[in-house]
Amino acid sequence: MKAAEAMVKYLEQEGIKVVFGYPGAAVCPFYDFLSKSNIRHILVRHEQHAGHEANGYARITNKPAVCIATSGPGAINLITAIATAYADSVPMVIITGQVSREQIGRDVFQEADVIGAAEPFVKHSFLVKDVQSLPDVFKKAFYLAGTGRKGPVLIDVPIDIQEAEIEYSYPETVSMRAYKPSSKGNSLQVKRVAAAIAESKKPLICVGGGIIAADACEEVYALAEKADIPIVTTMMGKGAISGYDERCFGMLGMHGVSSANKAVTDCDLLILIGARVGDRAVRSPVFLAKTTKIIHIDIDPAEIGKNITVDIPLVGDSKIILNQLLEVVEEKTHIEWIEHLRTFRKTPSFTQAETGYINPKEFISKLSDAAGENTIYVADVGQNQIWSSNFFRVKKGRFLTSGGMGTMGYSVPCAIGAKLASEDSNVIAVCGDGAFQMSMMELATIKQHNIPIKIVVMTNKRLGMVRELQTKLYEDNQVAVSLEGSPDFIKIAKAYDIPAFRVTNMETAQEAIDKLVRNDGEPLLVECMVSPLESTL
């Protein structure tokens, strides 16, 4: 059979049901056979969004998701999405068409070295030069993307390879001598961790996105219960524990809540699990390491000691390690310590917004309370990301956002992918009017493929976070942050035949929230008018 047909069969073998992409000449042979399979293809309106949609799909299924683009500009348009997935360790397999082998290096039409361009942002990449290597390349790509520290893997397939004949076979297993992801934690280190927990009077667990990737949320909670340890999360770890749980003290960091930050400063033992101590999470790791005993559990050895000096490192899969720990950690209580932290918990009070505007924090807080248990909430980037992080509390669902890369325009495409991965969940994307205009064209994708997501656009006619930065640090010299000239988003949505309405006060806000939380199979866009002077914190 043609290699293009075999490629489709490899995807079927990997259990792929949905792919996201945008065709072009160099990937046409593959599309030809894709159309003859049961795999659903979602045609996006820009390649970057194919990447973000696969990202959302992968984060919900926790398995590698696939996106496709053609050679040259198509492939290059994917780079931001690849970098976004890499920064958040999201498993993806990216398939790009390439010009034929004998044309590579001659600067022919739509030729670009995507392998070279994407190199800093992929876990690994393959340029297929020999058709016989194709089955092995696909098997390895899925294996690499979905094991160890997950991440994007790129396969660049020249068109003449796609057209070549190949005998169909697909390897059952894969073995790579240079890739052996660690799984079990060193038992001596596990004992040291248990001893440190036994000794500690004020322990604290900080969970990152790694806990969700390792599917270890239950285990981390069991450990916290057994040794009576409070939990804080990073932005990527949000949702690993319910935001309504008594044990959860919120998100830490520069934009975090005071209870979480107080917990980090006051604890005597900080157990970091699947968290890389990013600069926005821990501002002065040097200072923290001096006063606090640090345990760092991570699947990636390179993360240990990278951003913070660690007392007890423990490398491995956090689900396995937590089970190891559960066997040796003794039951304890820390009533006083947790009581102490409770005093820093604030019941939010919201100020009344000026006429014509709503208070976005209050809106999100109300949306949070009203949202169904399994809601998937996708926050974009900017002020809205912080409002969302601090006021949307996950129940049993998920909180998705571009944590590491901070990619604007992520929320709408990510929500599309998440919805396709979990049709029973209500999926709400919340973005600002800046980010929305970076992915607005995906309304067509929503309409064409009937993907009923809910979208909230927080319109302040500003790039709010940059505006705030300019106000604070550049003597309020507001440069290039005004979004005057933006279209009427209600009219835009209606042009796509998507129901939409505008919210300008808290009464209509309640009505909007009632509609947003309904998983009724209908897409909806709600525009919330927000004061340009609204602050992040």
Place this chain on the structure above:
Amino acid sequence: MKRTISILVENHAGVLSRISGLFSRRGFNIDSLAVGVTDDPSISRITIVADGNEYTLEQLEKQLNKLIEVIKVKTLSKDELLARELMLVKLSATPEKRSEITTIVDVMGAKIIDLSLTTMTLEISNTNFHLARFEELIKPYGIIEMVRTGTIAIQKGADSISIKK
């Protein structure tokens, strides 16, 4: 602090670019880099001399290990390694200077590999330090052209950097 790092990698196209890319991306400075195939044709060995503090070098080793095609990384300490660099140098040498130069060549353990009416071409293989001294000695005669490889290194004694077959 200068360190010599030996890296065993899959002998694939593009591996070197991944490694050099990693160095520049993470801000690690390379003093020299040498690459060649090993006795196992599927494996190449890269020797890098890099500069950096303890933290940088630890990070460098870990980041290298993350590359899928990197099989093994080992930083060699100064006391346990035998290091060599190769230098080829074309020197301006009229017939009357030849014997003087030949003396230097003999003492320093170099070789004369080519002659012309006006030039001599020399070859020397030794440590980076020794090569620097040699260069100093021949410089007054007029260096026309000089080529050096990067450092390659191997461990002293019976220890080896190889993978279990």
